[in-house]
Amino acid sequence: MKTLLKVFLLLMFSIVSTAGIYAQRTVTGTVTDQDRQPVPGANIVVKGTQTGATTDANGKYTITVPTTGATLVVSFVGYTTQEVAVGNSSVINVTLQTEAVSLEEVVVVGYGTQKKSSVTGALTSMKAEDVKFIPVPALSNTLAGRLSGVYVTQRSGAPGFAASIRVRAINTWKSTGLDPLYVIDGIVSDKRAFDALDVSAVDNITVLKDAASGAIYGARAANGVILVTTKTGNVGKFQLNYNYSYSFDQPSKIPSYVDAKDMVRLMNDARANENLPPAYDAQEVAFFNENDPARAWYTLAYKDPTLQKHSLTASGGTDKVKYFLAGTFFDQTAFIKNADYQRYTFRSNIDVDFTKNLKGIFNVAYSQGTKTRFVMQEDNVGFDTNADFGALWGRLLYYLPTVPPKTKDGKFIDPGWIGNMLAFVEEGGMNTRIERNVDMLLGLTYNIPFVDGLSVSGKFAPKYAGMTMKQYELKTTLYQVKKLGTNSAIYTDEITGTIKSAYPNKERLVRVQEATQSYQLNFAANYAKKFGQHDINAVLVYEQSEGNYDYFYGLREGFPLLQKDQFWATSAARTDGQVSGTESEFGRASFIGRLAYSFGDKYFINATARRDGSMLFAPDKRWGTFPSVSAGWMLSRENFFKVSFIDDLKLRASWGLAGNDAVGGWRWSESFATAGDYLLGTAAQPRVRYSGIINPDLTWEKTSELNVGIDARFLKGIMFSAEYYKRHNYDILDSRILSLPNSFGGAMPPVNYGIVDGQGVELELGYVGNKGDFSYQIKGNFGYSVNKVILRDVAQNVRALDDPNGKSTDYIRCLVATDIIRTQADLDALPAGYTIYGLKPKLGMINFEDVSGVTDGVADGKIDSYDRQIIEGSHALAPYMVGLNLSVNWKGFGIDVFLQGITGVSKFYNDGYGRRFFDGARPPSFWLDSWSPDNTDAAYPRPITWDRSMDHLESTFWLKNSSYLRLQYLNFTYSLPKSLCQKIKIADVTLILSGTNLFTMTKFDYFDPSGSEMRSYPTMKSFTMGANITF
């Protein structure tokens, strides 16, 4: 660090440049929009200089320009930038046009920017402006459906939970290493830092989809690259923006469960059919016909969830210094008590022009996200990743179907060994998890004065990512009450005793500290020059990064003094405490180059190469090269192109090679590791275990990809782009365990051998238009992606069904349900000795297709796992996605509608308790339409006591189409008239009323189709009110 500081000081002080002195004069004018309304805050810069000005509240400006040859560049967010030659005029009025989707737009690419017209790879981008009012806890969640080929899965709506992002077809059968690479302001970062960004500080997000665009990020780019650019200040007046919103949330879908009276009836019937004594006697049946005390588990734990956001940004600048400052606060509560997420972020982005040729950038960002949640046993492991609250909320619906959680005067009832779930929520202690991120970026760019077009730059980005967790687990006091009924199912309010809750087994305080410190360092040389029709842009970069990870865990049990979440309050006995920890280091180095050449803005060629070195691999396997080439042809600029309604037409093709090194470290180096201890005599003795066979040849996984695309603009406002890609993923790293005999006794180390091919199509269509006071915009996108396993290890004698080769990674296999056995005739038609997983078939059971037995392909009158079949054409992941955005503005009023959907996907109703009829829990409502002798046409099988039927097995009976189309976002805005704003000396006031996730169309009606299972925390339906004020 010290060395580095010296470098910067040296660079800063050793480079001297003199600004030229020119003759000058003054120009004034007014900037207005299409509606002749003045535009305050617009930027006016004299082209080629740092001289700038900003319009005042009346849209007026004054600027000093050189006497001859000056050109003004006038720009404002949302409008097309205009250049006006000054000539001899001293008054220049400018009318800005609302920005159309423009090919002249500059887009972010790896290690630089390009004009959109010269882009030759597949990339898609969005403005953060489009999603700034959406109330969600993480940036990832705003991306859903916005970008073609970018698949966003919101698995949970839990406070602070970020959606997962996948770019294009899944590259592997493995469930890890699927994340795209995140790059923030040119610094390789991670998803956590991405989600810690507040949308108010983000300018735009660009996704590099094809391997050719990604190859410049080399060994980590195979899953796509997400580039984020944060905002910078503009030359001009100080601008302050405050945005506030408050949302009322509610769970989008709660699974439905029967009332107590149906529950007792169904259970007694189910048991009677099996000749079992009833679960409830007459007194109990009578009681539950009138009462349903266990509904209180959910209602008492429920709390209306809310979400609020504040963000305050300030920006501005002079011709020498530009700044952007932001501070935000976010607070989201769960729909179960005592669960909350709060986040603060601060950011300061400063750009300085030290001299004409030397520029500096100083960005500092801090974020702190705090998740707090009640503690419960099942939720302790993976508190961060288990966003389902240990499935607790789902259990509140069915777990203890007859027991009230509390007596009338609010005392927790002891329901026996299961424990009182509400007591966990209300008094069982707290788990607090705080994530802190500090990201800094210091950069210098020097335009070398004696070589025109050549600049060099250096960037240093230190990063700290910390996590602390405090888990404070307490016992609760439970009250035993007098119970009535043979089965003691009726709980009275008469207290007979108390007991301490059995969980946690010991009261405890746990602290976990986790920290990753790292830095990235870049040195780059950039050369951009135009020679007539030839346009050359070359970049050379050296990059390195290093870091270390540190984890510490401490636990102390028992609170002899006071119950307080501090270590001093815990037992000091050594046997009541425990600590552990680990550390690790990592490092990378890379050489990067790009050459872009274009001729006459008509022909474009791009070539990139990156040489990556990673310590994840053995010294002689460390370095790899990732090349790409791509080309574009602006057909519409050819003279022979004479299609009048097409304004622009470009064809593109690209090929690239990218890698994926998310494969874990050190498997190339032989080692042993400690493995707990073992008691010999009276002392615990350490254990050491061989860490497994090594693979010194280990290397990254590779993706080569061919992409062809077309970009078109026609009829003055319609923008269209289409992509087709074909991916070849090879060297997929996995253990070839299945091809080894069991007696080998070990997993072979992972080797690079697997192959998965993928392909897909992406379309984007947009239209921007206006008519009179109306302006409107339609944007739609569509994505299709599939993959196929070409080579994956299988056991020697595996059946075709279980052989993944030739199938997509998400193919579905299960039993095929024929129907419910509805009539005696159905039952009699079954062969003699017919069994379903060893059980004799009975009326009302689900029957399955018998297609195979121990001998493959020969029906044997036994339904068992041999009878599973491939469900052709079914996918566990959606191959199709669509997004559709409509917005209309009329005088200050705006409507923004956003629809998002997926299709082609199937999902099991995978609730193990609900699928089999469990005579100990409240059954899901669909059991109301279950088979009985009086209802033989029922949709569902007969309720048969636990374990006495196999109806619950994964079969096509429970496999449902889970496609959906969702009204993701509906937003009304109203901006006060500019004239009124001027009176109150405020630049802009916009009021917002919006709804998120309002409506979902789906055939999948068991639970939220985007959730992974019935007890997954559902996504939220939000109603938001807000205001955005710019001073």
Added chain:
Amino acid sequence: MKTLKRLIGSVFILLCFIGCDPLSKENLGAIQTEDVWGNPAVAEAYVNDIYGSLMPADWNTPRWDDQSNDVNGGDGLSAYLKGSMTVDTYNGYDNYAVIRRINIFLAGIDAATFADANKQSLKGQMLFWRAWVYFAAVKAYGGVELVLEPGDPANIEATFIPRSSTSACMTQILKDLDAAIELLENKSVIGRVDKCVGMSFKGRVLLYWASPQFNRTNDVARWTAAYEANKAALAFLDAQGKGLYSKYRELWLDEMNKEVIMVRRYQYPSFANGYSQACMRPLLYARGCVGSNYPTLELVDAYAMKDGSKWDPATMDYKTFFQNREGRFYASIAYNGSAPFISPMFGNENMWTYFYDLDNNAATGINGKEASAANKSVFGTGAENLFSHSGFYPAKMMDQTITRTTVEDGQVDWIEIRYAEVLMNMAEAANETGKTAEALDVLYKIRQRAGIDGPTYGVTASSAADIRKAIQDERFVEFAFEGKRFWDLRRWRIFTSTMNALKDSYLHGLRMEWNGPTANAPDRLTDINTVLDQFSASVINGYAKVVVLDEDKYSFFGIPKAILERNSKIEQNNTWGGAFDPLK
């Protein structure tokens, strides 16, 4: 030019910064290979790890036989008793990972750089464990693939090998055991494998090898070998101060006593891994888990009377079944009215598992409820289910100190081999080789320690066949819940006949019912004998009938489908439709 110089200077400094190689890192989480072979403490830790993987810790006896059963709803029977056993039911093939770890050690230990003296015992322990793990497989399946070197990942083809014959495996097991016995210390710290363990285990192995499961022609030479091995083991154990512990009940409470030979130790909290007894206790005193080790009435019946005579259900009254039984009965079985045996009960209440008129209304006929007893406990409110349908709980080996919330932290040791087993192994082999007196002498010793009276402690057998039966019956009660019964029944090839002999082929329990006024129902520390006249007893049975397959299906299990799929050279046992003869 000055500027240029400075620029060059600063670039130079930057290069220095780059000079520190970001790719040169250390694996901070690992122990290096040379540490294992150069440091005896690390090598010993490597050996310790095998203990963690292989030392039995079977606290929950699987419901495989007639000693315990779960009759808590459902049909509660294992596939072995339901007749639904398939090749996949028993999977004992997962130990090759440990075998590989042992083989890595045995391949490297001779070249280790530390002193030979440190190597002897470690090598002996590893040879012992290899014999142990192969014996476990052979007793389940017959011969298995014999892997004695860590397979070479560079030559995968060579690792596809067929099963070795059963006799070849036994030869290798005995070879490893003999080598281990040579190398092991006479007597190590308790818990570690020493010569006492090695010799005792060799006796067990040879006893199995002589038993009908493997010895269909009743080759007496095998019985002789078993006799001699056990005899030698006993002599060595005696010399090391081992012997029968005088008190049967305290065998599991007075830890590390002289009867303990091979043991997995538990100690809490100074040792992190307590074992969980959650599933074995009445639910009232347990947490979240039920259904293990509930004694069947078949087991309860098997305990002798104090005078050595048999309990005879045909002539005796179940109301008084608990009176005048032998000592092991009281040490092993918790029954309605039995004395407190786990921590929350001491000074508070006896074990109550009876049923009574729950709604206090004779007209409704509701008395108690199925699958539970309405326990008038001082800890509960009288309605938490206990969940032993058999009416009994295990009292043997129960940790007396843990409470409801610490049921997972039990610290009673699991004794895998104790002196009594070696004695009984010897007796069985003695009986088969005509040494009747020696066999009877062992039965006397065992029954005397059990607190049975009389000159022959109730043993009336005199013929070899009767003594064989007496030994079989003795092992049932002496080793109840010690994980031996199922394997014994297979070994003797009487699994099917024993299970079919059950009345109506059910496993049974006992239902005690209180017939007096509900208000007077006994609770707390009431002496059961004082209120016995108001109880009635009835035999109840499990929900599902026991269905057993041919004895041959039990003698050798089928090789699981997944194992066959992975290696075409492996043949299925001939009793399961394959070509492999496990008797060769």
